[in-house]
Amino acid sequence: MKNTKGQTRRLKYIAIFPCLITLMNTLCGFLSIVYASRGHEPGIVVFYHRSVSFFALSGYMIFLAMAADVFDGLAARLTHTTSSFGAQLDSLSDAISFGIAPAFLMLNVVGVYLERQDIHFQSAFLEKFVGKSIFLAAIIFALCAIIRLARFNVENAESESDHNHFSGLPTTPSAGIIVSLVLFQKDFLPKIADRSSELFNTLEAATTLALPIAALFCGVLMVSRVPYPNVSNRLFRRKKSFREFLVIALVIIFAILNIQIALVLGLCGFAIGGLVHWGIQKIRTRGQHT
Numbered sequence: 001m002k003n004t005k006g007q008t009r010r011l012k013y014i015a016i017f018p019c020l021i022t023l024m025n026t027l028c029g030f031l032s033i034v035y036a037s038r039g040h041e042p043g044i045v046v047f048y049h050r051s052v053s054f055f056a057l058s059g060y061m062i063f064l065a066m067a068a069d070v071f072d073g074l075a076a077r078l079t080h081t082t083s084s085f086g087a088q089l090d091s092l093s094d095a096i097s098f099g100i101a102p103a104f105l106m107l108n109v110v111g112v113y114l115e116r117q118d119i120h121f122q123s124a125f126l127e128k129f130v131g132k133s134i135f136l137a138a139i140i141f142a143l144c145a146i147i148r149l150a151r152f153n154v155e156n157a158e159s160e161s162d163h164n165h166f167s168g169l170p171t172t173p174s175a176g177i178i179v180s181l182v183l184f185q186k187d188f189l190p191k192i193a194d195r196s197s198e199l200f201n202t203l204e205a206a207t208t209l210a211l212p213i214a215a216l217f218c219g220v221l222m223v224s225r226v227p228y229p230n231v232s233n234r235l236f237r238r239k240k241s242f243r244e245f246l247v248i249a250l251v252i253i254f255a256i257l258n259i260q261i262a263l264v265l266g267l268c269g270f271a272i273g274g275l276v277h278w279g280i281q282k283i284r285t286r287g288q289h290t
Contacts, residue, residue, distance in 0.1 A: 015081030021072035022089050028065035029097030032058045036105040040112050055112075056186040058105050059179040065097035066172055091149045098175035099145030103138040106178050106211045109185070110134050113208045137212035137219075141178070144219035145171045151223075166228045169221035169274065173228075173267050177214050180263035181207050188260035214268075221271060228274040 035058035043053040072090060076082045111134070121127040148171055155167070185207040193200035255262035 015076060015079065015083060015086060017079065018072045018076040018081055018086055019089060021068050021075055022086065022093050025065045025068035025072065025090075025093040025097055028061045028068060029093065029101045032061035032065070032097070032101040033104050034058075035061060036101070036108045039108045040115075053186045055105065055109055055182055058101070059182045059186070062097060062101055062105070062175055062179045065093075065101075066176065069094060069097070069172065087153065091153055094149055094171055095146050098171040099142045099149070102175040102178040103142040103145075103215065105182060106141070106215050107134065107138040109182055110208055110211055113204070134212045137215040140219040141174070141215040144222045145174065148174075148222040164230050166230060168224050168226060169218060169228055169271055171222060173270055174218035174222055176263065176267045177218055177271060178211065180260070180267050181211055181214060184260045184264050218271065221275065226275055226278045228270070231270075 035054045038054040039058070041054055043051040044057070046052050069090070072086070076086055121130065148168055151168075152166075185204055189200055189203055189207075193203070255266070
């Protein structure tokens with residue numbers, strides 16, 4: 001960057017702790033891509049002799065990246081070290097963890113499913129069309145996520161407390177929708193149904209079909225002007241009544257006990273609910289003007 005005298009302005013100081021947390025976000029996004037590329041391999045054994053697929057590990061890495069994305073901003077505000085450098089680093093990390101990684105994960109999950117099921121179409125044209133459509137959905141999701149982040153950087157004020165709504169679906173819940181569907185398929189279905197059962201095969205096929213559709217849906221919403229509430233600001237930046245506290249506590253307990261189902265219902269409900277609310281507001285506004 002150059003100043004008014006045409007001299008290059010160099011960065012002299014950075015906030016170490018928040019930037020390290022942001023780099024953890026980047027690392028988790030990178031590991032998610034690595035694990036997703038190994039999705040065709042058998043699962044690995046983790047805690048308590050429990051086997052987890054590489055696709056599920058890839059999804060959990062993205063959720064760890066989300067946790068890092070929350071804590072880096074919190075650390076910067078608590079230490080009063082917010083900066084333009086931190087904001088730019090955060091956006092670059094988000095582009096990897098919530099744009100590229102979920103798109104790559106979706107592409108590989110659907111591709112491996114089609115390969116293992118040995119699905120053949122009636123014509124070569126239809127087979128190519130389906131393959132290119134899935135690939136296009138992944139590209140659209142990744143590009144829309146990057147565009148969404150760039151637009152947010154330009155339009156957003158420096159302080160997150162200045163706004164209670166986002167313009168368009170944020171990249172974090174968009175990535176979460178893709179990941180929640182993958183975790184439901186790879187980490188929850190094997191617990192409730194045998195892999196050879198009709199229930200397992202039906203739900204596996206349904207979630208596989210839903211993945212590219214969800215990627216397109218989220219991609220469009222990310223670059224739209226549909227308003228979405230800033231959940232963190234609404235939950236943590238003002239006092240709550242005792243009833244609200246009980247509701248939040250019960251939701252958290254349900255999420256802990258049924259994490260995969262809670263993620264699918266919560267994130268998909270958030271995306272669809274915001275769109276429905278916006279549509280209702282538009283209809284009411286037009287009705288008042290007529």
